[in-house]
Amino acid sequence: MERQLMRGAVADLTQAIGHTPIVRLQRVAESVESNIYVKLEYLNPAGSMKDRVALNIIGDAEKRGMLGPGGTIVEATSGNTGAGLAMVAATRGYKCIFVMPDKMSKEKVDALRAYGAKVVICPTAVEPSDPRSYYSTARRIVEETPGAFYSNQYHNPANPEAHYLSTGPEIWEQTGGEFDVFCSGMGTGGTLSGCGRYFKQKRADIKLVGVDPIGSLYYEYVKTGRLTKPFSYYVEGIGEDFLPSTMNLDLLDEVIQVDDKECFAMTRELARREGIFTGGSGGAAVVGAIKYAKGLREPKNILVLLPDSAQKYLSKIFNDEWMRSNGFLADDDTEGTVAHVLKHKPHRLITAPITATVRDAITIMKEHGISQLPVLDENGRHCGIVAEIDLLNYLVQHEGALGESLTELIESDYATVTPYTRIQLVRSIFNDAKVVLVVEADRLLGVLTKIDIIDYLASHRA
Numbered sequence: 001m002e003r004q005l006m007r008g009a010v011a012d013l014t015q016a017i018g019h020t021p022i023v024r025l026q027r028v029a030e031s032v033e034s035n036i037y038v039k040l041e042y043l044n045p046a047g048s049m050k051d052r053v054a055l056n057i058i059g060d061a062e063k064r065g066m067l068g069p070g071g072t073i074v075e076a077t078s079g080n081t082g083a084g085l086a087m088v089a090a091t092r093g094y095k096c097i098f099v100m101p102d103k104m105s106k107e108k109v110d111a112l113r114a115y116g117a118k119v120v121i122c123p124t125a126v127e128p129s130d131p132r133s134y135y136s137t138a139r140r141i142v143e144e145t146p147g148a149f150y151s152n153q154y155h156n157p158a159n160p161e162a163h164y165l166s167t168g169p170e171i172w173e174q175t176g177g178e179f180d181v182f183c184s185g186m187g188t189g190g191t192l193s194g195c196g197r198y199f200k201q202k203r204a205d206i207k208l209v210g211v212d213p214i215g216s217l218y219y220e221y222v223k224t225g226r227l228t229k230p231f232s233y234y235v236e237g238i239g240e241d242f243l244p245s246t247m248n249l250d251l252l253d254e255v256i257q258v259d260d261k262e263c264f265a266m267t268r269e270l271a272r273r274e275g276i277f278t279g280g281s282g283g284a285a286v287v288g289a290i291k292y293a294k295g296l297r298e299p300k301n302i303l304v305l306l307p308d309s310a311q312k313y314l315s316k317i318f319n320d321e322w323m324r325s326n327g328f329l330a331d332d333d334t335e336g337t338v339a340h341v342l343k344h345k346p347h348r349l350i351t352a353p354i355t356a357t358v359r360d361a362i363t364i365m366k367e368h369g370i371s372q373l374p375v376l377d378e379n380g381r382h383c384g385i386v387a388e389i390d391l392l393n394y395l396v397q398h399e400g401a402l403g404e405s406l407t408e409l410i411e412s413d414y415a416t417v418t419p420y421t422r423i424q425l426v427r428s429i430f431n432d433a434k435v436v437l438v439v440e441a442d443r444l445l446g447v448l449t450k451i452d453i454i455d456y457l458a459s460h461r462a
């Protein structure tokens, strides 16, 4: 006999996904004239907007016959997608196996196990191609487990489609389309690409703004088409060190860079001054929206998506000891920022236009005694660097070709930071990158090498 569903109830938890509120920020965005609205995706049943993704990925796999009764969902995930998949799997009787790197917090592992999932921990310090890596392990488990389905959020079109079918239309219905800008962090790109595609179809002039942490490769790739060296950062869930196929960067109107410290400060402010209990990527998205708003000529309605809850970050972002030991509390900045180094090193910014020849580059570098030369495109934006070693290799391989354009020599061995980036972070960037370009609002402000930092720090200790 079919049971009658009581009025006011939903039949299962997956029907409680979505319908999250949109709230106007009252205090933390007072510095801008635009109205900033936040969509509280942390109120979803498993705690993030990834619940929508999990539901769509599982529904899509069922429709395609890739997942059926008694099946096992396998994912190489560390966070929200895992929780979403585990929650939906619990409602439908599927098993879940999650493969995670060993650096993940105990709380995250415990949360997935609480949903009945199996968690396999793999070493972080191995190459992705190594059979022990978590990518390889996930693939092996899929091959060896009967009825296994690899949900693969970085390359599964059902991820952005979830936002195209769910988040986007829900926002449109809630707001009647009365917003001008949609701003969100960029991880797999599911949120931005899925919502973005929906909004642009509804109203082509809606602006899409992506927020990217310093250290991720999206920002530089969008601005210059170059895949520069990624480096590590603390904010979780956003930024990548490769390009997932779920990200459609063509839709983007602007990308804003943020750093860990400002993201965490805003995450704490949101809880203390607005009562909004979101995680670090939510703080990042609000910082990005405020920065974007500061560059606007007239006030706009900006809608920001807050992906997950502060609950998962209590032992980090909301823990003073952790914040202090990583130099994220306001009073910890004894070393200063990139702006301080630039001020200490008054130098004229030497660049070459994209139209320059190899000979021009050699002349400029010799004249100014520099070993790295940023190259600017027709619009005055930087598009890479030419280094001494590139010139040397070129001259050895191309005898007498001094009149050739230098475009072929431009390389990507650099990292970009803002004037507000902390010196502590720049020090760690130099473990991976040869040179650091300082960029603000698309304008190149300076070039830093290790000796500039050494010189600055030494002068402060003298």
Ligand SMILES: Cc1ncc(COP(=O)(O)O)c(C=O)c1O
Pocket: 079, 080, 081, 185, 186, 187, 188, 189, 190, 191, 192, 236, 237, 238, 279, 281, 282, 307, 308
């Ligand atoms: C906390 C958090 N914020 C932001 C994102 C980024 O969203 P998307 O993957 O849709 O780009 C993720 C994705 O994993 C996340 O877990």
